[in-house]
Amino acid sequence: MTLEETIAKLVDANHILAQERVVDAFGHISVRHPERPDRFLLSCSRSPELVTPRDIMEFTLDGIPVDAAGRKPYFERFIHGAIFAIRPEVHSVVHNHSYDVIPFAVSKTPLRPVFHGAGNLGKSMPVWDIRxxxxxxxxxxxxxxxxxxxxTALGSNTVVLMRGHGCTVVGQTIEEAVLSSVYLQVNARLQTTAMQFGDVSYLHDDEIDVMQAARAAAPGNDRAWEYLLARSRR
Ligand SMILES: [Zn+2]
Known part of the structure; x- marks a missing residue:
């Protein structure tokens, strides 16, 4: 994708995450620069629902704005650069404070995939404690x-939960990071509901392996993106 196409997709991703309530006034999504792998693109400090192409800023992996042009960056831009620096295959990062996910970051109950849509989230979602x-x-x-x-706490996983705060989700593409963020929130809701009924049957590790091996070509990814984009534009 060209830089212009990448920025347009990043703006769409902001609007989708806002529509799905994965983000509200807070939370953000970045993408690695398509021509400079040592830089990334992220909105200035705005609510994702309101982001336009003019808000997209370029940063070094240390979180330094390349040309702020008077725009104020997010305080938490360092989340993105730090991950891009150690995960070369990751091209998009979502940070959010989903209220459905946070209970699993502050309790002893692990968040685990309970339905097929969440298989790509992986077998382990570690909790990072800033303290x-x-x-x-x-x-x-x-x-x-x-x-x-x-x-470092994220390691090679797709999701890291952040105690008392939220979570961060990575993807090899913008679409993958957005879909994983949406289905992480859905999975948290479903797991919370299922736990009220008693013992939960989670996806098995070998089932998760099958889904992760086919993640790039997973059936329905294009359909899901198209659906979410249409919802965000209503
Ligand atoms: Zn945050």
Missing amino acids: TKFGATNMLVNDIDKGRDMA
Whole structure:
């Protein structure tokens, strides 16, 4: 994709995540720069629902704006650069504070895929606790050291939960990061409901392996993106 096409898709992704309530006034999505793998694109500090192409800023992987042009960046831009730096196959990162997901970041109950739409989320969704290394903070990933510590906790996984805060989700494409974020939230709701009925039958590890192996060609991905995009434009 060209830079212009990439920015247009990133704007669409902002609107989809807002429509699905994965993000509200807060939360953001980035994409690796299509021509400069050592840089990434992310909106300035705006609610995702309102983001336009003119809001998209370029950053180094340390979270330094290349040309801010008077725009104010998100405090938590370091989440994105730190992950792009250690995960070369990742091309898009979503950070959000989904209220359905947070209970699993603050309790002893692991969040695990319960339905086929969540198979790509993987077998493990670790919880990162900012307090372990940084003590008492305002909970925000507001410098590169915190970003790197969170990225280390993410490791090779797709999702990292953030204690008392939210979560971060990665994808090899914008579409993958958006769909995983949407279905992470759906899975959290379904798991919460199922747990009220008693023991839950989660997806088995070998089933998750099958789905992850076919993730790029997963049937329905294009259909899901088209559906979500149409909903965001109503
Ligand atoms: Zn946050």
